[in-house]
Amino acid sequence: MEFDPEILARIQFAFTISFHVIFPGFTIGLAAYIATLEVLWLATGHERYHRIARFFTKIFAVSFGMGVVSGIVLSYQFGTNWSPFARLAGNVIGPLIGYEVLTAFFLEATFLGIMLFGWNRVPRGLHVFACVMVAAGTSLSAFWILSANSWMQTPAGYQMIDGVAHPVDWLSIIFNPSFPFRFAHMVTACYLTTAFVVLAVGARYVYAGRYHEDARTMMRMAIGLIAILAPVQAFIGDAHGQNTLKYQPQKIAAIEAHWGETDGVSGGVPLVLFAWPNEATESNDYQIAIPHLGSLILTHSWDGTFKGLKEFAPQDRPPVAIPFFAFRIMVGLGVLMIAIGWLGAYLLWRRRVFESDWYVRPLQYVWPIGFVTILSGWFVTEVGRQPWVVYNVLRTADAVSPVAGWAMATTLALFVLVYAIVFSGGVYYINRLINKGPEGPAVEPPTGVPNRPLASAHEATRAAINAPGE
Numbered sequence: 001m002e003f004d005p006e007i008l009a010r011i012q013f014a015f016t017i018s019f020h021v022i023f024p025g026f027t028i029g030l031a032a033y034i035a036t037l038e039v040l041w042l043a044t045g046h047e048r049y050h051r052i053a054r055f056f057t058k059i060f061a062v063s064f065g066m067g068v069v070s071g072i073v074l075s076y077q078f079g080t081n082w083s084p085f086a087r088l089a090g091n092v093i094g095p096l097i098g099y100e101v102l103t104a105f106f107l108e109a110t111f112l113g114i115m116l117f118g119w120n121r122v123p124r125g126l127h128v129f130a131c132v133m134v135a136a137g138t139s140l141s142a143f144w145i146l147s148a149n150s151w152m153q154t155p156a157g158y159q160m161i162d163g164v165a166h167p168v169d170w171l172s173i174i175f176n177p178s179f180p181f182r183f184a185h186m187v188t189a190c191y192l193t194t195a196f197v198v199l200a201v202g203a204r205y206v207y208a209g210r211y212h213e214d215a216r217t218m219m220r221m222a223i224g225l226i227a228i229l230a231p232v233q234a235f236i237g238d239a240h241g242q243n244t245l246k247y248q249p250q251k252i253a254a255i256e257a258h259w260g261e262t263d264g265v266s267g268g269v270p271l272v273l274f275a276w277p278n279e280a281t282e283s284n285d286y287q288i289a290i291p292h293l294g295s296l297i298l299t300h301s302w303d304g305t306f307k308g309l310k311e312f313a314p315q316d317r318p319p320v321a322i323p324f325f326a327f328r329i330m331v332g333l334g335v336l337m338i339a340i341g342w343l344g345a346y347l348l349w350r351r352r353v354f355e356s357d358w359y360v361r362p363l364q365y366v367w368p369i370g371f372v373t374i375l376s377g378w379f380v381t382e383v384g385r386q387p388w389v390v391y392n393v394l395r396t397a398d399a400v401s402p403v404a405g406w407a408m409a410t411t412l413a414l415f416v417l418v419y420a421i422v423f424s425g426g427v428y429y430i431n432r433l434i435n436k437g438p439e440g441p442a443v444e445p446p447t448g449v450p451n452r453p454l455a456s457a458h459e460a461t462r463a464a465i466n467a468p469g470e
Helices: 005-044 047-080 083-117 124-153 170-174 179-208 212-247 249-255 293-299 321-349 357-363 368-385 405-436 457-466
Strands: 158-161 164-167 271-278 283-290 388-390
Touching: 005 047, 005 124, 005 179, 005 368, 005 405, 047 083, 047 212, 047 405, 083 124, 083 164, 083 170, 083 388, 124 170, 124 179, 124 368, 124 388, 179 212, 179 321, 179 357, 179 368, 212 249, 212 293, 212 321, 249 321, 249 368, 271 293, 271 321, 283 293, 321 357, 321 368
Parallel strands: none
Antiparallel strands: 158 164, 271 283
16 A cells, blocks of 8 residues: 655644644633733632632643643654755744744743642732733744744745755744734634633533522623624734735635636626535536625725636645635634624623523533634645645645655554544543532522533533534
8 A cells, every 4th residue: 555655744744733723722812811810800809700710720731731742743743754844944943933932931831830839829919920921921822833834824034045945034034924914813713712612611600500600700701702802803814815815816716716707797706605616627516606795805896806726827726625615614603703792792781691591501512613713724724825835935745754655654643543542531631620610619599590400521512513503
């Protein structure tokens, strides 16, 4: 049996990065949430903020550990599976990752111990400061990693000498053309991901009639953040799309499954709601589209046009199906986020949210929404960049190490096995922490609030998987 080293190397990196990205995507937002709770506790003295912060700090510790373990192998893969890439881009990518270690990791390492174990052992102000510093460290980590990845998407500030990229302007490298949009888009996604986890946990407690005060605080804070950030994310995404159209037009053409056809005489481009992209015939099967809407969204003009896939050489086109479908999953879930946030805000305004079982009960199962959205966006970004590792500089096929296919296949199988064990164990323990709930004196719910059994981890997971439309 023949193993293709390039395909296996791509699958291996895609698997490890997809597994890894969901944990930073959660902990970046969770660290900021814990820091916010701590500041509110310090400012108001209300113990519920203290209880919730301490509760989510335990979940943060497990998620942070899983993120560190799953991310270590990524650095090694640069040298083992992608050595030509490391040789060409190492002078740029290496320092950016090094800056992450020197700033983000050192900052987190300095204050993480105080955050996790300093409860009631250090002054309250010091503990709050430690939580704020850990939150800052996670955001700094995102800053440097996204700067490095964005440089691979839109390289700038370098010159090629003997096939090696040499930095000439670090500000241009760090703040490359796509970085501001991708950083804002990703960090906002992290906050929304955490908000939906907090919302689901709070809804489980509210529906079960447990941890009355803490659960209601969780839901209020989560709904408020979602109602504000979800529509803001839509505007950030639009700006990101404009930037991508300028610097990576092939990616946009793949996302829209736009082969070059327009609406007709007017020249407007339709928005393809659904289709089955057919790369063999260079057309879309079973297409459902809205005339001119593609032009309006991407060019902000009713009759605007942009390049179709047929205008690029076949060897320069990305695969179409994955970016096309992943983008629609991401956008669809984004619309659902806005609907959940605005409906919740309306019910909060009417003081009816906690009594509306039809709203609270489904919210127990919304925790995967943010994770699926992040993964969908990541697939759009990375698959849409193909066939390039460094856009218009180094092709993926030329970046693979001369490693035997069977070796790639063996390590891939081992990664899948080990990650499955780590992931299963971590999720099981996190669900045990959720079932245990916040520590502190139990607060009985008011008269008339139902006392139902808490949804088990198995039920929550099964419902999330089988729920229509997810």
